[in-house]
Amino acid sequence: MGLRLSIVSLLFIAMLIAGCGTEPKERVVDLADFKSQMLGQHSRYFQEQGDQLSWQQAASQFAQSDLPYGHSESIALGIGTEPVWLHFQVNNPQATAREMRLAVKTPWLDIIDAYIVADNTLIAHINGGDYLPFEQRPMAHENFAFKYQFEPGLTDVYLRVESLGPMAIPLELSTVEQAQQLDIASAYRFGLLYGMLLALSLYNSLLYLITREKEFGLYSLYLAGFVLNSFSYTGQLHEIITVDLGVHFQDWLDCFLMITYSVAGLHFARALLKTKNYAPVLDRVVVWTTIAFPLGILLGALANQLVFSLLLGFMLNSGFATLFIIMGIRARQAQVDSANLFIVASVTAAVCIGISTMAVAGIVPYNAYTFQAIEVGMVFEAIMLAIVLAKRFNLVQQDLAVAEKFAHTDPLTNVNNRRGFQQPAEALFKAAVDNNQDIAVLLIDIDHFKRINDQYGHTVGDEVIQMTASCLANSTRKTDLIARWGGEEFIMLLNNTSQAEGRNFAERIRLSLAELRCNTPSGAVNFTVSIGAAGSNQRVCAGKKLAELSLPELIKCADSALYEAKKAGRNRVVELCGDCPFTEASTAEK
Numbered sequence: 001m002g003l004r005l006s007i008v009s010l011l012f013i014a015m016l017i018a019g020c021g022t023e024p025k026e027r028v029v030d031l032a033d034f035k036s037q038m039l040g041q042h043s044r045y046f047q048e049q050g051d052q053l054s055w056q057q058a059a060s061q062f063a064q065s066d067l068p069y070g071h072s073e074s075i076a077l078g079i080g081t082e083p084v085w086l087h088f089q090v091n092n093p094q095a096t097a098r099e100m101r102l103a104v105k106t107p108w109l110d111i112i113d114a115y116i117v118a119d120n121t122l123i124a125h126i127n128g129g130d131y132l133p134f135e136q137r138p139m140a141h142e143n144f145a146f147k148y149q150f151e152p153g154l155t156d157v158y159l160r161v162e163s164l165g166p167m168a169i170p171l172e173l174s175t176v177e178q179a180q181q182l183d184i185a186s187a188y189r190f191g192l193l194y195g196m197l198l199a200l201s202l203y204n205s206l207l208y209l210i211t212r213e214k215e216f217g218l219y220s221l222y223l224a225g226f227v228l229n230s231f232s233y234t235g236q237l238h239e240i241i242t243v244d245l246g247v248h249f250q251d252w253l254d255c256f257l258m259i260t261y262s263v264a265g266l267h268f269a270r271a272l273l274k275t276k277n278y279a280p281v282l283d284r285v286v287v288w289t290t291i292a293f294p295l296g297i298l299l300g301a302l303a304n305q306l307v308f309s310l311l312l313g314f315m316l317n318s319g320f321a322t323l324f325i326i327m328g329i330r331a332r333q334a335q336v337d338s339a340n341l342f343i344v345a346s347v348t349a350a351v352c353i354g355i356s357t358m359a360v361a362g363i364v365p366y367n368a369y370t371f372q373a374i375e376v377g378m379v380f381e382a383i384m385l386a387i388v389l390a391k392r393f394n395l396v397q398q399d400l401a402v403a404e405k406f407a408h409t410d411p412l413t414n415v416n417n418r419r420g421f422q423q424p425a426e427a428l429f430k431a432a433v434d435n436n437q438d439i440a441v442l443l444i445d446i447d448h449f450k451r452i453n454d455q456y457g458h459t460v461g462d463e464v465i466q467m468t469a470s471c472l473a474n475s476t477r478k479t480d481l482i483a484r485w486g487g488e489e490f491i492m493l494l495n496n497t498s499q500a501e502g503r504n505f506a507e508r509i510r511l512s513l514a515e516l517r518c519n520t521p522s523g524a525v526n527f528t529v530s531i532g533a534a535g536s537n538q539r540v541c542a543g544k545k546l547a548e549l550s551l552p553e554l555i556k557c558a559d560s561a562l563y564e565a566k567k568a569g570r571n572r573v574v575e576l577c578g579d580c581p582f583t584e585a586s587t588a589e590k
Ligand SMILES: Nc1nc2c(ncn2[C@@H]2O[C@H](COP(=O)(O)OP(=O)(O)OP(=O)(O)O)[C@@H](O)[C@H]2O)c(=O)[nH]1
Pocket: 412, 445, 446, 447, 448, 449, 450, 451, 453, 457, 458, 459, 460, 461, 462, 465, 486, 487, 488, 566, 570
């Protein structure tokens, strides 16, 4: 299983690398036969130094110097960078204007200015970015996007992007129809990935409410935190929470949501793998990581140092992925169940998170695959961890079933113990009263058992107890109940049986037990039992109607009868008679 999953992970990573594009032959974007294109490799760029430039100053800088083109689908320069200017050209070879949509496919960029220029004349200036309230943006879209009619011939587009967050600028130019199709496809993809994560989160929160097992609660928080973080940084959350809470509110929201899921995830892993039991130092490192980083980020927030806090956030996220793997390896060494599955899940997720983080930071090429790697990785991990949780739950259930069995069964004889007897006996007694039937109780005690122990040893004593239990169990009907009442004492509850029938039955088992021989090195050992019998005749017992009597009272009567049997010399059945004088039913001598 582990190997197969590793192969799938490797294939997925290979797919991501294959997704990184090659250089285009033509840098000018040609609208002939055009549907949609990412413009990273069609755009030149530079970072603004000093005062803010006008579009003309930027245009002359592009004209004068040999500035580089982007080397992947998106220009990505990391966090805390200066404002960036981009320039690309669009050629419309047709005789009529064509309407296109330009979109920047990340929502967190603060201020974006697009200048459309033809023949060195500014035709349009479109302004947007997440500093603008949603309704003031150029078009109702989660990202900066606008439609524009490109006239025949060459058009220059200049873009100025300013952001404190990660400077990744995935520009996409599409025909309006293609843009709609891309939006629909993206909505389906989004719905599928996040639907799965949300469903798992919801399901596990319900499991937590029912079972109160904290693993389920933390797992649910972990998934919900991830979904909220993604909703925030892909822009969905920004549509719900508008930006009028302040210019950098979205950036800070991204930053805090980013660490929420790391913190919940680490505590989930601690609880799931029970790290504290075998790796206390690692456990403390994890706990302190989840305290120190959020505190640092909070201090950054108080001092309004977004770049500092974002850096801490990125560090915690990469540290979180690494800690997950280390915890998995330690769990494997400590032979924790499902540690292998946990490692496969966390390694795959870590690789995917790393790819997305590096794509945004500009370290690996930014494209649709590298940008969305984190989501695919998370869904994969979420499914794997759900399997681990289900397996864990199953094991707990099995343990509970075993514990339940031992709580009710005597391990020496395999018959009920007192606890196992109590509840079904009460039910049987109540049924007898309700159905107007007689019921009888026998208490059976091995005679001079101490002597057997003393003379032959406890092992022989145990064997005698076991022989007695199997003989009693073999003599009863399915509807009767038998239990080990104490050391060498047994109880039987005989369903639909009068005291007289019970007494006869007791006599039969007394004789059968007396026939048994327990083989020991010093010869065969035989033993006898005394039995106290109590029950109802015609639904009347000890002068009372059965309905007015309780089971403990009936057992007490049998116990008194047993006492009488012992007093009268043992190896006999004594039955309850009248209001509680006792009648000896039989003795060995008879
Ligand atoms: N081998 C063995 N001995 C047990 C077990 N449970 C209780 N005993 C012993 O059973 C003995 C019971 O002794 P007593 O209560 O004096 O009863 P007795 O010797 O059978 O005498 P009477 O009941 O009066 O005939 C004690 O010595 C206990 O230690 C057990 O599971 N295995």
